[in-house]
Amino acid sequence: MLKQERHQIILDKLKISKKVLSGKLSEELLVSEDTIRRDLKELESKDLIYKVHGGALIKDNRVLSYDERSVADINEKKEIAEKAVKLIKDGQVIIMSGSSTNLELAKIIPPEINATVYTYSIPIAAQLSHHPSIEVIFMGGKLNKAAQVTVGIDLVNFIYNISADICFIGTEGIDISRGLTEPDWEVSHIKKSMIHASNYVAVMCISDRIMSVKRHSVVPIQKIDAIISDIDPSDPIFNDFRDFDLTII
Amino acid sequence: MLKQERHQIILDKLKISKKVLSGKLSEELLVSEDTIRRDLKELESKDLIYKVHGGALIKDNRVLSYDERSVADINEKKEIAEKAVKLIKDGQVIIMSGSSTNLELAKIIPPEINATVYTYSIPIAAQLSHHPSIEVIFMGGKLNKAAQVTVGIDLVNFIYNISADICFIGTEGIDISRGLTEPDWEVSHIKKSMIHASNYVAVMCISDRIMSVKRHSVVPIQKIDAIISDIDPSDPIFNDFRDFDLTII
DNA sequence: CACAATCACGCAAAAAAGTGCAAAATTTTT
DNA sequence: AAAAATTTTGCACTTTTTTGCGTGATTGTG
Structure with missing residues (x-):
């Protein structure tokens, strides 16, 4: 799995559930927690997420983010x-x-x-x-x-x-x-x-x-x-x- | 196999599976990874793919794909x-x-x-x-x-x-x-x-x-x-x- | 304060990428 | 068709990136 794939998955998960946990991500993506932490760190440095102890939260003021809020149907x-x-x-x-x-x-x-x-x-x-x-x-x-x-x-x-x-x-x-x-x-x-x-x-x-x-x-x-x-x-x-x-x- | 053939195949693969891996492509197309890397490099310079460590991803036409890093000064x-x-x-x-x-x-x-x-x-x-x-x-x-x-x-x-x-x-x-x-x-x-x-x-x-x-x-x-x-x-x-x-x- | 969970840091192994060069293949010219 | 020029390719080599693990520090919780 490519690093960027994981990043995209993490961002997608955040869109849906507003938060992610390092431990859970590690299990789901089959990589170590260190890797997840590094992923989160990188995403935070790009200002795409809000990293917290234990995981990360969605960053709402993402620049230009009309994403499919209307993914319904x-x-x-x-x-x-x-x-x-x-x-x-x-x-x-x-x-x-x-x-x-x-x-x-x-x-x-x-x-x-x-x-x-x-x-x-x-x-x-x-x-x-x-x-x-x-x-x-x-x-x-x-x-x-x-x-x-x-x-x-x-x-x-x-x-x-x-x-x-x-x-x-x-x-x-x-x-x-x-x-x-x-x-x-x-x-x-x-x-x-x-x-x-x-x-x-x-x-x-x-x-x-x-x-x-x-x-x-x-x-x-x-x-x-x-x-x-x-x-x-x-x-x-x-x-x-x-x-x-x-x-x- | 001609270079352009490979390029087309790579682009087709990307359309289907959103990502390609250098190693896998090398096996499938029977050329060295160096060649694949050169292919990906060229495709990236044409702005057709998004090259990452390990392979490449499809270039998503994100709505407002306005890339901050590309802004001069x-x-x-x-x-x-x-x-x-x-x-x-x-x-x-x-x-x-x-x-x-x-x-x-x-x-x-x-x-x-x-x-x-x-x-x-x-x-x-x-x-x-x-x-x-x-x-x-x-x-x-x-x-x-x-x-x-x-x-x-x-x-x-x-x-x-x-x-x-x-x-x-x-x-x-x-x-x-x-x-x-x-x-x-x-x-x-x-x-x-x-x-x-x-x-x-x-x-x-x-x-x-x-x-x-x-x-x-x-x-x-x-x-x-x-x-x-x-x-x-x-x-x-x-x-x-x-x-x-x-x-x- | 204690205790577990989480994190940061350094390290080393593995994978992948860049580099220079010569051989091979292709295209162009003669 | 042969020769020359150009492009493409593979290989040996070095450098960079990515990842997991150990260790010790930090954080959150009762």
Whole structure:
């Protein structure tokens, strides 16, 4: 096992359980406690952990650490992203909402795709900046620190004045009668503006949230062109949706 | 077996298992470990892998893989930041340019400071999102992937319509006759707008760049209220600056 | 204060990496 | 096709890194 592997494992463990014990790590990684201590020492010198007697604690003010706080349902989100990426065509103008599913999507856009992406999410912009041929337009506003996205009237105005081929929207709730719904009032307006600006509206929804309703309406179901989920499109949960002119993926 | 074949195999292996060991590769590819080491060295120089003692790891496109060690003159910049942070007062509205010095500054703003920061740099916004009481306004535009900042006319317009107590500007060149200068034309306009929007203009300049001139003028020396550098304010290099009404820190 | 757990330090063995050089393989030129 | 130039490779050698262990110091707990 390489030293750097151990370091990564230690950091991952810290992310999950906030603390690690030298003795336990030594057993789990099959190295002596001295080695673990040296690992912790090195990680501390890099300011990545907070070393204490007996082990180490997570260092919260890690520089630039939007790590997948939203690792919830990460596999489902990856599956959705796999399906969604097939909708992206060369030369398109794309709007991506700030959802973690969209972050997964951003990670897997093939390098040969040449497109313009509008986003208001810092992690998505950062991810796309690794892509060789995507032009990224970051839409500014007041920063929501928790979600690492911008919000506010300036953002909504900006989006109302652009136009795009397709938008990908991460979804909190979708059902037949209320359509797309959102727990956050401000975000509901942002999503509404994205849909207004786009020719084709793709919503990405993990199966748990299908047929769930949140507080604020975004748009009725008729405005949506495609629902992308992690389950089979023929699943009976979609039956009511088939009356509408939308694609289930 | 050709060198490039091996390289491709190594990269493929990394994609699958995230790590390779020199010894194992040597066995599998039937070449000496020296050759493998040379391969890894070359791949690392192309920035394709992350070489470590014993083998190599996949180069993870970490979100914001902003490597502190790769910043030039990092210690000088930290010193400048230490001086600059003293100018920040509670309740201020601050504009920060996208320089790495400003990133260092963002790291050390005391938690008790309550302020609003306008920025167009992704790393700075991400850094400030850890601060408990700073409101961050991210100013959007086209993303410059290398510098991780936004640029463009929308950004400049936005800045012209705000007003701030103080702006901190990282400096490429400053001298008496030309004032503040910039190699990049677009950035020169961004900086000009920042200065226009601010009551107090602080430029942060590592000593090497004092009295150096770049292509595009930003503002004459009279518009600047403070120069913050990594050297002593009494240093003779500043002598010519003392004729002007500005503070040398 | 006692007692166990944890840590720091030096040491030595093992593994891996860098270095210089000559042989082998490959590419380019004649 | 042969010769020359260049690149690639393996080997012997030294240096560096990593690791585990012993010893004594330090820390936390009752």
